[in-house]
Amino acid sequence: EVPLNSAGKLDRKALPAPDFGTMSEEDYTGPEGDDETAVARVFADVLGLDRVSVTTSFFDLGGNSLSAMRLAARTGEVLGATVSVRDLFDAPTVRELVTAVAGAGEALAPITQADPRPDHIPVSFAQQRMWFMNQFDPDAPTYNIQAGAKLTGDLDTDALRQAVLDVVERHEVLRTTFPGVDGDPTQVIHDLEWAAEHLDWAIVDSEAGLMEAATRGFVVAEQSAFRVRLLRSQQGEWIFLAVLHHIVSDGESMGPLLTDIVTAYAARAQGHTPAFAPLPVQFADYAIWQHEVLGDPQDQDSVVGRQLEYWEDQLMGLPDVLELPADRPRPVTASAKGASIDFTVPRALGERIEQLAAEYGLTSFMVVHAALAVLLSRLTAADDIAIATPIAGRGDRVLDPMVGMFVNTLVLRSELEPMMAFSELLEEVRETDLDAFANADVPFEAVVDAVGAVRSQAFAPLAQVMLSVDHNPAAGAGAQQPVDVGSLTVEQIEPPTAFAQRDLSITVRTVAGRDWPAGMVYATDLFNEATMVTFAQRFLTLLDSLTDDPDGAIGAAQFLVAQEHSSLVDWSSGQSTAPVPGDGGGVPGVAHSGDRANGNDGVSDN
Incomplete structure (x- = not known):
């Protein structure tokens, strides 16, 4: 029975909520051949699922515009072909997509480490606007990005500072300045000694100290575009605030940044050096790839x-x-x-x-x-x-x-x-x-x-x-569940x-x-x-x-x-x-x- 409204049209409000329960064996169609197997693995990875049926639509499985762009890029990578978001909308299942892109143009060259790097490393496309806006008004905080966390328990402030330096060492972009050369922005990557000397780290005694850090701009041509403030709000509770200029970070960077800081702190608090998984490439490599390939x-x-x-x-x-x-x-x-x-x-x-x-x-x-x-x-x-x-x-x-x-x-x-x-x-x-x-x-x-x-x-x-x-x-x-790190609990909070x-x-x-x-x-x-x-x-x-x-x-x-x-x-x-x-x-x-x-x-x- 199809519910109808008074006008004789489908009454959407009366429809039962769909049940997207566990996929039964009757609903599951496994991949055939290497291409379908590889693309099915990409579908499952992007969607966070154990497996996907090759005849089920990506969007029925929870896909959206953002994940569609990610899926298109990774499908192109495994198939060695050019795959667009429109391809995915027109052919939203694994089987349809593999068939649709067969014979398509070759995929773009992969992002790899640039060796050797040019004398003047260019900024990425997205960084260009940030650089020009900063040159116009370096004191403006308009493009400051913030990440905050509440730390509850016994905090070792020295270990935390060292953990921040570990993360600055791990991500070159956090120890990069952006001077102009002949009117064009470039990246200058500094060593860890420079980063330790110029780390903008302070323990403040009031929320005003946090606000001052959040609302002060960066001179990115000369300064590291990263600062950290720590406030002891009450006994056994601290507020951690990281402030970055948009030229070195975006919204999706906050997850890796905070995760790496927590990982490094857990090691430093125990007297160890953190054992990070190596990064395949650095941001400078990505910027060079953009200019060479795109x-x-x-x-x-x-x-x-x-x-x-x-x-x-x-x-x-x-x-x-x-x-x-x-x-x-x-x-x-x-x-x-x-x-x-x-x-x-x-x-x-x-x-x-x-x-x-x-x-x-x-x-x-x-x-x-x-x-x-x-x-x-x-x-x-x-x-x-x-x-x-x-x-x-x-x-x-x-x-x-x-x-x-x-x-x-x-x-x-x-x-x-x-x-x-x-x-x-x-x-x-x-x-x-x-x-x-x-x-x-x-x-x-x-x-x-x-x-x-x-x-x-x-x-x-x-x-x-x-x-x-x-x-x-x-x-x-x-x-954003709190994370326990030894005797310390870390909980992400809204920026000030x-x-x-x-x-x-x-x-x-x-x-x-x-x-x-x-x-x-x-x-x-x-x-x-x-x-x-x-x-x-x-x-x-x-x-x-x-x-x-x-x-x-x-x-x-x-x-x-x-x-x-x-x-x-x-x-x-x-x-x-x-x-x-x-x-x-x-x-x-x-x-x-x-x-x-x-x-x-x-x-x-x-």
Whole structure:
């Protein structure tokens, strides 16, 4: 029996939740031949499964846009062929993918140690923009990244300092400076003696000391872009804070960084030297590989040169800035001061997003992206919407354990009409996102130059709103469980402050069978907290409305939050005054930043 609603359409709300239990032998089809065996192993490794059936879709097994890019790169590596994300969407099973890419072009050369290295080691594509931004204003903390941990128990501070130095020795990028040579940034890697002498390490006596470290910039041409602070918050409890400039680190680097520090401390506390597994390559090797294999964006015959043509066609003529309704005029120079709020995508809504994604051959990211584009269009009355999204840039397995700046930024452009159905927008977003992922090697800075985007100190170029949708199957179920190291317990905590690199950055983490934690970092130059709370509720309301009726017009989707709808009905009947604009107080599922002091910690910035 298929449940129907009053209009005779499928009633999605009445459908039972799918049961993705343990795969039975009847559901499992084993690989045949060396290629299927190798690709099945890659599928299982990327998805964190023991095995996969070669006839089951990658996306039915929990795959998403981020893991799809990783899978495409690693499948290409084992098959020795060029494999794109679009190939995976068109052929999402092991068997289909092996057949689809048979005879495809050769894969890119693997990332290996550069021997010998050039006299002037270039920076990576992603580092170039960080370098130019730092030259412009080295004191700005806008691109500081933080990792914090609470240490409970007996701490040996000398062992911890030595452990930090062990990690600096392990990752060359943490002892690298970036001077310019003839106007171009280069990497200068220093020895351990230099690193020990210049390590920015201090034990502070107040939270102000942590804040000072977090909010002070780096002169990356001369200084190590890494500093550490330690605060004894109370007897038997310490706060550890690592601050890095984005030129040497990204969000995915925080895991390897903290893991290596904990590993090194465990050894040093026992009087031993840590026995790390050797890194296959260093970050400098990766940067050299990019320039040698991917080439120069100005060379039309290079990999990135060919990809740049796509971005010129896709983004040419994009409006310079999307002006969201703000509480204050945009300043001439953005301060980068930010604040954050947390909100929750209810489990039922998250499951409906996943069901809709499966129905249309999408990912959850694409559904959320389309809904956010509708929201921005409704808020601004604009029909040309650009949303930025970060991509990890870590497709190759050898990059997984490394600290470094691998992330790139893609700009996803959507043209909307109020009468178009949400299902129609989903199809267009699917094509836009897949094309963007297929041309993701071009550095963001090269795209900005190629399309002639306005550069301003007041707003980010090309897109002022960023969206990140991450898959985190363990979130809420021990994703950041404390780790015991001898008599010390280490627990990851939220960093002390947020910086607004754009007007608004939204993060959603999908979690199987649970509510989805989400958060926003916003520019306090422009917005008040109450405005952002209302923004979050509008987003949830619109997501609910659009996914409930994907065949409905996007311009007719429910947009008002509950209080506004009730107040508007009263106002239109003469029973009440007009609703108060931007009044987000008491919105269910949305935590004010002040709630953090009460222990309601949630997702922070990317």
